[in-house]
Amino acid sequence: MNDIIKAHCNRCQGERNQEVLHSEEFSWEEKLDDGYPISGTDIYEMLKCCGCDSIILRHTEWFSGNMDSEGKLYPVFHFYPPAISRPEPPWLHELNTILDEEKEFIYDLMKEIYSSLHNNSRRVATMGIRALLEHIMINKVGDRGSFSKNIDALGAEGLISLSQEELLKTILEAGHATIHRAYSPTTEDLHTCMDIAESIVASIYIHPDKANKLKKKIPKRQ
Numbered sequence: 048m049n050d051i052i053k054a055h056c057n058r059c060q061g062e063r064n065q066e067v068l069h070s071e072e073f074s075w076e077e078k079l080d081d082g083y084p085i086s087g088t089d090i091y092e093m094l095k096c097c098g099c100d101s102i103i104l105r106h107t108e109w110f111s112g113n114m115d116s117e118g119k120l121y122p123v124f125h126f127y128p129p130a131i132s133r134p135e136p137p138w139l140h141e142l143n144t145i146l147d148e149e150k151e152f153i154y155d156l157m158k159e160i161y162s163s164l165h166n167n168s169r170r171v172a173t174m175g176i177r178a179l180l181e182h183i184m185i186n187k188v189g190d191r192g193s194f195s196k197n198i199d200a201l202g203a204e205g206l207i208s209l210s211q212e213e214l215l216k217t218i219l220e221a222g223h224a225t226i227h228r229a230y231s232p233t234t235e236d237l238h239t240c241m242d243i244a245e246s247i248v249a250s251i252y253i254h255p256d257k258a259n260k261l262k263k264k265i266p267k268r269q
């Protein structure tokens with residue numbers, strides 16, 4: 048029977064029991080230029096989630112330089128694919144269609160944004176969110192010369208609500224600050240931006256389609 052350990056599962060979204068299918072361990076030792084010795088052990092484990100059968104690789108890094116305030120060594124964990132704290136929305140795959148280039152582009156860009164989120168590349172993710180929203184605005188209402196005019200036009204066309212207009216301004220400002228003013232968003236800020244971006248993408252590209260499909264299914268009044 049293989050060992051069972053606790054580790055994060057992306058599909059189950061949390062700590063789960065994981066079966067260790069295979070494990071490899073390497074130790075190393077080196078002397079720095081001044082003769083000071085450093086050493087470490089790398090452990091690679093292939094894990095299978097006992098809840099959903101997903102398979103991941105966990106790399107545990109023990110390094111002589113990683114010591115807490117009491118002089119105790121602590122391990123650093125790396126997961127492949129990376130541990131995901133934010134799952135992609137279930138409707139995302141609906142955008143992945145070669146029959147609609149615009150939706151396909153939004154899908155590809157969103158996949159890249161999630162990938163930077165999962166790698167904790169917060170600035171790149173924020174810039175990506177801004178680029179995504181700018182693209183949507185210009186594609187839907189044309190370029191009116193400034194963000195606030197583009198946002199107003201999007202609202203005037205009924206594509207977003209009044210409260211979404213305000214939120215959109217906040218995200219575009221966060222993106223601008225990241226690019227031009229060395230602003231680094233916290234994970235929480237980023238999740239807020241992503242919540243807003245997802246709601247705007249869903250209300251422009253997903254809900255109208257669903258409403259149309261539903262309309263076709265409802266029998267007409269006699």
Ligand SMILES: [Zn+2]
Nearest residue numbers: 056059096099
């Ligand atoms: Zn799982």
